[in-house]
Amino acid sequence: MKIKNLLTEQLISVDLQGSSKEEIIGEMLNILLKAGKVADRDLAYADLLSREKKMSTGMQYGVAIPHAKTLAVAELTACIGIHRKGIDFDSLDGQPANIFIMTLSPVDRTGPHVQFLAEISMVLKSRAARLKVLESVSAAEVLAVFGI
Amino acid sequence: MAHEMMVLVLQLGIIVLFSRFFGWFFANVLKQSQVLGELISGMVIGPYLLGGIHLSVIHGPLFPLTGGTIPISPELYGFAVLGSIVLLFVSGLETDLPTFIKFSGKGTIVGLGGIVITFLLGNGIAVLLNPGIPNMLHPSALFLGTLSTATSVGITARILSDKRKLSSPEGVTILAAAVIDDVLSIVLLSIVIGMSAAASGGVGIVWGKIGIVALKAIGFWLICTIVGIILAPVFTRKMKVFESIDMIAGVSLGIALILAGVSEMFELAMIIGAYIAGLSFSRTDVAHEIHERTQGLYNFLVPIFFSAMGMMVNFGAIKEVFWFGLAFTLLGILGKIFGCGLPALFAGFNLRGAYRIGVGMMPRGEVTLIVAGIGLSSGAIGQDMFGVAIMTMLVASIAAPPLIIKSFEGGSGYRSKALDTGDARSHAIELQFPNFRAAEFMRRSLADGFREEGFFVHRLDHDRLVYQVRQNMIVFTLLQEQDKLILNTPPEHESFVRLMMMEKLLELKDFLSGLESMKSPDMMGAELMKGMFSLDAD
Incomplete structure (x- = not known):
């Protein structure tokens, strides 16, 4: 699955406003809803929070990857958000998260869903790439970091 | 037509029954190769023994002798040919391509030797023991020399596959050498035909024409192998739009048949085209799935092929030239053991490996028959020498299986300890579980997860819980050692593997909390047992 096939400027927010994990997830879901990618917002929200309850998707160095399998989507969908100050996301390193990559994949559909999540996370492996994302002021600049 | 079809169906039925029982008896009771049992079943029920007996219900023998060089009906021979194509296609699929490429140089040296x-x-022995053959350039001498060269890759491939030694250094060297042998034997045959025609016609040998035939054969082999290896992964990737592995398996078998036919058009044996097709698909991620779906056809057709080979044995023709045949056969066998074994010693193998390769190259088969048949039809050899060819094929094919099986006992036959076909860069990620069951749950769960991502998972070893997880060129190995899981991954895919493992660990957590909320297992067990016995008399 190529990142460029899934991400467009419409699916990027460079200025998330939420101040809690729930608010950030809700805000990012609205991006997907607005793009017509999610059929049932409430169901997707519940599935994402249920996944967070099992184990937080807050990783290290400010990156979080909220994701879930849900009946609310028909195909793999993704969006990216940046929070300027960073918020507590129960991350592995205890640091606030400021780069969020959300993916929703359909239930019972074969496809490279985890591979996509890994592929997009790999881009942010280097400190330089993360800094570039955080310095971006437009969706186009964020996409450029991902080679789009 | 209806009568011929009725006879054909009866013939096939009898062959399937006898080859199965003989094969089983040889493998399980006599502890010999199944192939040997199948070959002998053909001799017993074939036209020269029981099959030649007149049966009044069908107004003749079940396996009547036909006039041509092949003593069975063309229809039945067609099934045998199909069996040889399926056999070589599957042998190609089972070949580990990187190891095959690595050993193709050694295979060439061994094959040429x-x-x-x-x-x-x-x-030489043809000239020495036959007063009718004056010199080594005589057509009969040339044909006898040629027909002792071709190795039957089929018999060896089947034994090595049964013993799971097909991808060992000796296994791939034998396969590479046998395929090269077959290609070179056919090239040699074209040269010998050209020389014989020139000798009998009283004109000079047209080396230019012979050279073109030789180049055509070698060119076809090289081009098809290279193109096949490059195109097969692209082809299977495109075929996945049909979302049906059965479809991919069917189409790849169709391609093997077409390539076998085209191979014959280029004056090479059909089995070479089938082997190239199998070899090409062996490096795709669906190789195991194609193999699995071809297995039923293989189990049905391959014994028919070996049984039909046994049917070719004319005991009467062998009797007349027995002593010459015996000397010719023994020299043919020794020629292969030393001719292939000695170069193997210089190609990195120790004595044990060289001997394995020598005996592995011993069996003669379909190409020997093809060469003998052409020699017979062109008049270069008579019925007696045709009998010698069959005797060589028979003795070499009967002697080889037990020798091959015995030779593969013991340690490695390859001198270099550094042989490693795996990815040296691969990272191992280990997870330790409290017990075997928990590790097993996680292993199954991971395998399902990879399948959901579009990967193919198959077990590599029947004795150990080791699996290959593959999608196109991405390959991982998953290994369970008691309560430990080890996943080997190339570094560029490590993030994916870690994420997948994390997701599956969460599923395990879910599963465990589900178990905790379950009704007490003791109470469930007690409820299950209630009502098993009653107070009533009946």
Whole structure:
């Protein structure tokens, strides 16, 4: 699955406003809803929070990857958000998260869903790439970091 | 037509029954190769023994002798040919391509050594023991030399596959050498035909024409192998739009048949085209799935092929030239053991490995028959020498299986300890579980997860819980050692593997909390047992 096939400027927010994990997830879901990618917002929200309850998707160095399998989507969908100050996301390193990559994949559909999540996370492996994302002021600049 | 079809169906039924029972008896009771049982079943029920007996219900023998060089009906022979194509296609699929490429150089040295020595020995003894053959350039001497060169890759491939040694250094060297042998034997045959025609016609040998035939054969082999290896992964990737592995398996078998036919058009044996097709698909991620779906066809057709080979044995023709045949056969066998074994010693193998390769190259088969048949039809050899060819095929094919099986006992036959076909860069990620069951749950769960991502998962070893997880060129290995899981991954895919493992660990957590909320297992067990016995008399 190529990142460029899934991400467009419409699916990027460079200025998330939420101040809690729930608010950030809700805000990012609205991006997907607005793009017509999610059929049932409430169901997707519940599935994402249920996944967070099992184990937080807050990783290290400010990156979080909220994701879930849900009946609310028909195909793999993704969006990216940046929070300027960073918020507590129960991350592995205890640091606030400021780069969020959300993916929703359909239930019972074969496809490279985890591979996509890994592929997009790999881009942010280097400190330089993360800094570039955080310095971006437009969706186009964020996409450029991902080679789009 | 209806009568012929009725006879054909009866013939097939009898062959399937006898080859199965003989194969089983040889493998399980006599502890010999199944192939040997199948070959002998053909001799017993074939036209020269029981099959030749007149049966009043069908107004003739069940396996009547036909006039041509092949003593069975063309329809039945067609099934045998199909069996040889499926056999070589599956052998190609089972070949580990990187190891095959790595050993193709050694295979060429071994194959060439065997060809040169056996040709010279076969040709020489023909001149020495037959007053009718004046010199080594006589057509009969040339044909006898040629027919002792070709190795039957089929018999060896089947035994090595049964013993799971097909991808060992000796296994791939034998396969590479046998395929090269077959290609070179056919090239040699074209040269010999050209020389015989020139000798009988009283004109000079047209080396230019012979050279073109030789180039065509070698060119076809090289081009098809290279193109096949490049195109097969692209082809299977495109075929996945049909979302049906059965479809991919069916189409790849169709391609094997077409390539076998085209191979014959280029004056090479059909089995070469089938082997190239199998070899090409062996490096795709669906190789195991194609193999699995071809297995039923293989189990049905391959015994028919070996049984039909046994049917070719004319005991009467062998009797007349028995002593010459015996000497010719023994030299043919020794020629292969030394001709292939000695070069193997210089190609990195120890004595044990060289011996394995020598005996692995011993069996003769379909190409020997093809060469003998062409020699017979062109008049270069008579019925007696055709009998010698069959005797060589028979003795070599009967002697080889037990020798091959025995030779593969013991340690490695390859000198270099550094042989490693795996990815040296791969990272191992280990997870330790409290017990075997928990590790097993996680292993199954991971395998399902990879399948959901579009990967193919198959077990590599029947004795150990080791699996290959593959999608196109991405390959991981998943290994369970008691309560430990080890996943080997190339570094560029490590994030994916870690994420997948994390997701599956969460599923395990879910599963465990589900178990905790379950009704007490003791109470469930008690409820299950209630009502098993009653107070009533009946």
